[in-house]
Structure formats: C-alpha cells, structure tokens
Amino acid sequence: NAGVTQTPKFRVLKTGQSMTLLCAQDMNHEYMYWYRQDPGMGLRLIHYSVGEGTTAKGEVPDGYNVSRLKKQNFLLGLESAAPSQTSVYFCASKKQWTSYNEQFFGPGTRLTVL
Amino acid sequence: GENVEQHPSTLSVQEGDSAVIKCTYSDSASNYFPWYKQELGKGPQLIIDIRSNVGEKKDQRIAVTLNKTAKHFSLHITETQPEDSAVYFCAASINSNSGYALNFGKGTSLLVTP
Numbered sequence: 001n002a003g004v005t006q007t008p009k010f011r012v013l014k015t016g017q018s019m020t021l022l023c024a025q026d027m028n029h030e031y032m033y034w035y036r037q038d039p040g041m042g043l044r045l046i047h048y049s050v051g052e053g054t055t056a057k058g059e060v061p062d063g064y065n066v067s068r069l070k071k072q073n074f075l076l077g078l079e080s081a082a083p084s085q086t087s088v089y090f091c092a093s094k095k096q097w098t099s100y101n102e103q104f105f106g107p108g109t110r111l112t113v114l
Numbered sequence: 115g116e117n118v119e120q121h122p123s124t125l126s127v128q129e130g131d132s133a134v135i136k137c138t139y140s141d142s143a144s145n146y147f148p149w150y151k152q153e154l155g156k157g158p159q160l161i162i163d164i165r166s167n168v169g170e171k172k173d174q175r176i177a178v179t180l181n182k183t184a185k186h187f188s189l190h191i192t193e194t195q196p197e198d199s200a201v202y203f204c205a206a207s208i209n210s211n212s213g214y215a216l217n218f219g220k221g222t223s224l225l226v227t228p
Contacts, residue, residue, distance in 0.1 A: 004157075031213055040123075042203060042218040043158070050213050058215060059115070090157055094214065102148070103216060105157035 001026050004106035006091050012112045013081045021076040021109050023091030031094040032074040033058075033103065034066060036087040043090060049074055081113045116141040118206050120219025127194050128227055135222045137204035138186040144206040147180060147187050148216065152201045161202075162189070194226045 007022045023032065030051050035043040045058030049068040063085060065077045074093075078085060088110050092103040117140040127133050139147075145166035150158035164171045164178045164187065171178050175194075180187040191198055201223050205216040 033213070033215055040220055042118075042120075042220040043216075044218075045212075045215045048213040048215055056213060058212070101214075102160045102163070105150075105159070107157050108155075 003027065004091055004093055004104050006089075006106040006109050008109060009107070010110050012114065013078075014114050015082060017081050018077070018079050019081065019111075020078075021089055021091075021111075023074045023076070023093075023106060024072055025074075025091075025093040025104070026072060027093060027095070027104065028071070029093035029095050029104075030071075031096075032068065033092045033094075034064070034074065034076045035090045035092065036060065037090060037108075038087050046076065046089075081111075083113045085111065086113045087111060115212075116144060116206055116208060116217040118204060118217050118219045120204050120222060122222060123220065124223045124225075126225045126227065129194060129196060131194055133189075133191045133194055133198070133224055133226075135189045135202055135204065135224075136186060137188070137206075137219050138184075139206040139217075140185070141206070141208060142182075142185065143208050144217075146207040146214075147178070148205050148207075149176075149178060149189050150203045150205065150218075152203065152221075154200075158203060191224075194224075196226050196228055199224055199226045 033048045034046040047066040052071040091106040148163035152158045177190040204219040
C-alpha cells in the first residue's frame with residue numbers, strides 16, 4: 001500500500017493563479033482532511049470530507065475549495081492564489097466514524113505564492 | 115472550538131536523558147489524544163495515542179499520561195536517542211460533527227545531542 005500520496009510535492013505560483021492539489025489514499029478510508037502548516041502555528045484544518053460526494057469547512061476555509069468525487073481522492077483547489085496561502089499542505093485520511101482512529105498523513109505539498 | 119496549548123516550543127536534551135512535553139486542552143468533550151512526530155520534510159506520523167477513559171499508556175520508551183480533571187496530557191520519552199530529534203505535536207479530537215478532525219498544538223522541536 002502506498003498509504004496517502006500527494007501531488008505535486010512543490011509548486012510556485014504567482015498571485016492570482018489557480019491550482020489544484022491532489023490527495024489519494026489506497027486504504028479505503030471514509031474520512032479525508034486537508035490541513036495547512038505554517039511556522040509556529042501547528043496544523044490547521046482547511047476542509048474535510050466524511051465520505052464520497054460530501055465536503056465541509058474546517059477552521060480556515062477561505063480561499064479554498066474542495067471536491068471528493070471518488071472515495072480515494074480529495075482535491076484542494078485555489079482559485080486565485082494569494083501570498084497568505086504560502087504554506088505546506090498536508091492531506092490525511094481516517095478509517096471510521098469515531099475519533100479513536102489514527103489519521104494517516106501524506107508527505108505534504110510545499111506551495112509558494114509570489 | 116477546541117484550543118490546544120503545547121509547551122515548550124523547543125527542548126534540548128542530552129542523549130540518554132528524558133524529555134517531557136506538555137499539552138492542555140479546553141473542551142472537556144475531547145476524548146482522543148494522539149501524539150505525532152514530524153521529521154524534516156515529512157508528514158506527521160502517529161507515535162502514541164490515548165483515549166479519555168485511560169490515564170496512562172506506554173510503548174517502549176514512550177509514554178503518555180492524561181489528567182481529565184485538569185485537562186492536560188503529557189508525552190514522556192525516556193533514554194532519548196539522536197533519532198528522537200524531530201518536531202512533536204499533540205492533538206485532541208472530539209466526537210462532533212467536525213468529522214473527528216484533530217486540533218493540534220503548535221509543536222515542540224526536540225533536539226537530542228550526543
């Protein structure tokens with residue numbers, strides 16, 4: 001199993017450009033999450049999904065959109081990138097509907113917006 | 115929402131010494147407390163977790179304690195080794211409609227010197 005994979009690993013954007021980050025998991029997990037990590041801030045939840053076709057906002061959703069068309073994929077979109085979105089983005093997935101399950105994280109995508 | 119405080123932000127110990135990282139949480143409904151280790155350039159990886167109905171859990175050199183009354187939990191690493199050097203995050207999760215997302219502390223950078 002590859003676990004959780006993220007594409008791309010690195011990306012540089014100019015202000016106003018758009019892009020999509022792809023997260024894929026091969027563990028048949030129901031729950032998937034997008035977090036962003038900034039220096040000294042820990043990880044903050046952007047959006048999450050509790051199943052195929054469903055998405056919901058997290059703590060810092062502004063400027064991002066997500067889609068979960070297939071159970072194994074969770075896409076994070078930036079429609080008009082801003083320098084404040086420079087960050088490292090982590091995707092995670094979890095198996096079941098209780099809190100007592102490990103979240104598995106991907107390796108991250110480092111995004112720089114100039 | 116849940117607020118997780120983590121201390122210290124940096125910790126330096128000599129090889130063989132013990133390291134302790136402490137976290138507090140604000141929401142008494144939190145019931146799951148994982149600890150993640152993040153090595154440079156990688157995603158967070160679960161090292162140990164504890165449920166709210168347990169006071170202590172140990173796995174070889176790593177242990178976690180939970181005090182529900184005081185709403186704090188701690189990570190203890192004994193006989194530290196240079197490969198323990200990393201950033202450690204505590205987190206808390208609630209059985210709520212936030213998809214059981216994790217609320218993270220801001221991290222502790224642990225350095226173990228030979």
